[in-house]
Amino acid sequence: MQKGTVLENIKIDKLIFGWKALGFAPDGKKIIISGWVIPGSVINLRILKNRKNYYEGQMLDEVKKSPLEQKLPDHFQVYGGCKWLPIAHDVQLQIKQEQVKEAFNHLKEYVTDTVFHPIVASPEIYGYRNKVEFSWWKYISDREWVHDEFRFWFHKQWEFDRIIDCTFCVLADDEINEIFKKTDSFSRWSGLPTYDPKRQEWFWRHLVIRKSKHCNEIMLIFSVNDDFLASKWSSTIDNFSKNLKWFLDKLTKEYPNIKSIYYLRNNWKADIVTWEFELYYWVPAIKEKLLDKTFEINPKSFFQTNSLGAEKLYQIAIDMAKKWKEELKWGTMLDLYAWTWTLWIIFSPFFKNVYSVEIVKEASEDGKRNAKLNGINNIEFVNAKVENFLKDFSEKNEKVDLLVIDPPRDWMHPDALPNVVNFDAKAMIYISCNPSTLARDLDYIVKNSSYKITDITPVDMFPHTHHIETVVRLEK
Numbered sequence: 001m002q003k004g005t006v007l008e009n010i011k012i013d014k015l016i017f018g019w020k021a022l023g024f025a026p027d028g029k030k031i032i033i034s035g036w037v038i039p040g041s042v043i044n045l046r047i048l049k050n051r052k053n054y055y056e057g058q059m060l061d062e063v064k065k066s067p068l069e070q071k072l073p074d075h076f077q078v079y080g081g082c083k084w085l086p087i088a089h090d091v092q093l094q095i096k097q098e099q100v101k102e103a104f105n106h107l108k109e110y111v112t113d114t115v116f117h118p119i120v121a122s123p124e125i126y127g128y129r130n131k132v133e134f135s136w137w138k139y140i141s142d143r144e145w146v147h148d149e150f151r152f153w154f155h156k157q158w159e160f161d162r163i164i165d166c167t168f169c170v171l172a173d174d175e176i177n178e179i180f181k182k183t184d185s186f187s188r189w190s191g192l193p194t195y196d197p198k199r200q201e202w203f204w205r206h207l208v209i210r211k212s213k214h215c216n217e218i219m220l221i222f223s224v225n226d227d228f229l230a231s232k233w234s235s236t237i238d239n240f241s242k243n244l245k246w247f248l249d250k251l252t253k254e255y256p257n258i259k260s261i262y263y264l265r266n267n268w269k270a271d272i273v274t275w276e277f278e279l280y281y282w283v284p285a286i287k288e289k290l291l292d293k294t295f296e297i298n299p300k301s302f303f304q305t306n307s308l309g310a311e312k313l314y315q316i317a318i319d320m321a322k323k324w325k326e327e328l329k330w331g332t333m334l335d336l337y338a339w340t341w342t343l344w345i346i347f348s349p350f351f352k353n354v355y356s357v358e359i360v361k362e363a364s365e366d367g368k369r370n371a372k373l374n375g376i377n378n379i380e381f382v383n384a385k386v387e388n389f390l391k392d393f394s395e396k397n398e399k400v401d402l403l404v405i406d407p408p409r410d411w412m413h414p415d416a417l418p419n420v421v422n423f424d425a426k427a428m429i430y431i432s433c434n435p436s437t438l439a440r441d442l443d444y445i446v447k448n449s450s451y452k453i454t455d456i457t458p459v460d461m462f463p464h465t466h467h468i469e470t471v472v473r474l475e476k
Contacts, residue, residue: 001025015099017099021037037062040069082464093460100456119459123309128173128306131210173211179209182251215287218260219261219285220260222261225265262277264299284298295341301366312459332353332354332401333350333354336386354380355380359385385416386412400424428451431469431470451476
């Protein structure tokens with residue numbers, strides 16, 4: 001079949017992990033369709049590429065809606081980050097469970113059905129996000145706002161230069177939505193221009209809002225281009241400063257749980273949040289609790305965006321480790337890719353010694369502050385590449401009880417895998433956000449070592465999105 005061929009009335013069989021859907025061409029060959037299509041729907045599509053074992057296709061239009069598609073409440077708005085909203089949540093869980101199982105199909109010799117556990121649902125399926133980044137933008141969808149109009153919301157999926165005009169995010173905490181709306185009104189009232197990537201003229205850029213679920217503390221980060229204000233709107237600087245102070249004073253009185261406000265000078269042309277922070281209000285970090293441990297979150301900190309879901313995830317990891325050895329205290333634990341620092345802090349009471357291995361120095365500094373906050377003193381911090389650390393550490397002949405792997409990317413660095421295989425840890429916990437690359441890494445590990453996969457548990461950390469976390473336990 002040639003590129004450009006249009007196929008009509010193709011039924012979507014199922015979703016594949018990573019924003020893809022599966023259908024079948026009239027000749028029986030698979031079609032992988034990129035983008036969002038609901039299983040059970042019937043579509044017309046165009047063939048983009050003819051691969052050896054499948055076609056790549058692009059949906060043109062929907063002929064028949066899927067029976068899985070449910071009607072949403074009027075105030076729900078579907079945008080790039082929550083495309084699964086039209087699918088009932090229990091069906092979402094079934095789809096994600098099946099996607100994880102399918103990722104391990106080529107490992108049936110090593111993975112039996114008894115190893116898989118039912119997917120664990122998030123305690124909250126709406127309002128669970130504790131961090132949201134909004135963008136001010138001159139262009140919406142496929143048109144430009146004229147005169148003084150502009151919009152403030154999320155980027156349109158796959159398009160860096162467009163945003164979606166929404167008024168409410170069903171995944172975000174209610175107070176995050178409320179503060180967003182009030183800030184949107186103030187920015188329009190200010191009369192200052194929003195980001196225009198074509199003319200490279202702007203003042204308003206981004207707003208990041210973080211809110212801790214258990215401690216109920218809020219952080220705001222305003223990203224602006226004050227160079228533009230000084231060069232083009234110098235006469236308004238004093239008035240703007242007064243107006244901003246008035247707005248923030250009013251906002252903090254209405255929301256006394258706002259503990260931290262940062263003013264971020266972002267004069268870069270690229271649409272990114274840079275790191276030149278200036279503390280505008282009160283404390284430099286907000287606090288959150290996970291499984292009775294306290295964490296300080298600063299503007300640069302990585303922290304799971306679903307606090308209650310993270311507690312579920314980490315408790316599963318702890319319970320898996322306890323299946324191997326219940327009694328306290330265990331010996332030594334290595335946390336590879338300790339960028340989150342939450343993992344080893346939560347695990348630390350169960351071990352005599354914990355090594356936190358992380359190449360990013362700022363993440364280690366965050367970890368040190370949080371270790372001190374929780375009175376933890378059995379941690380050794382190592383700034384190094386995982387592959388180098390494992391090689392050097394193995395030469396010490398120090399016994400290791402547990403190896404914890406939670407890569408910041410979709411998978412481990414290829415150079416690290418041989419060192420993991422050669423490393424003599426009694427058990428391993430691997431946490432991954434990509435079931436396909438997780439299965440690929442585990443394929444290498446089990447085929448080149450005596451490790452056996454004993455438990456696989458998917459976790460729905462991000463309801464109404466395609467994302468899945470998976471926790472795997474291996475032991476020798």
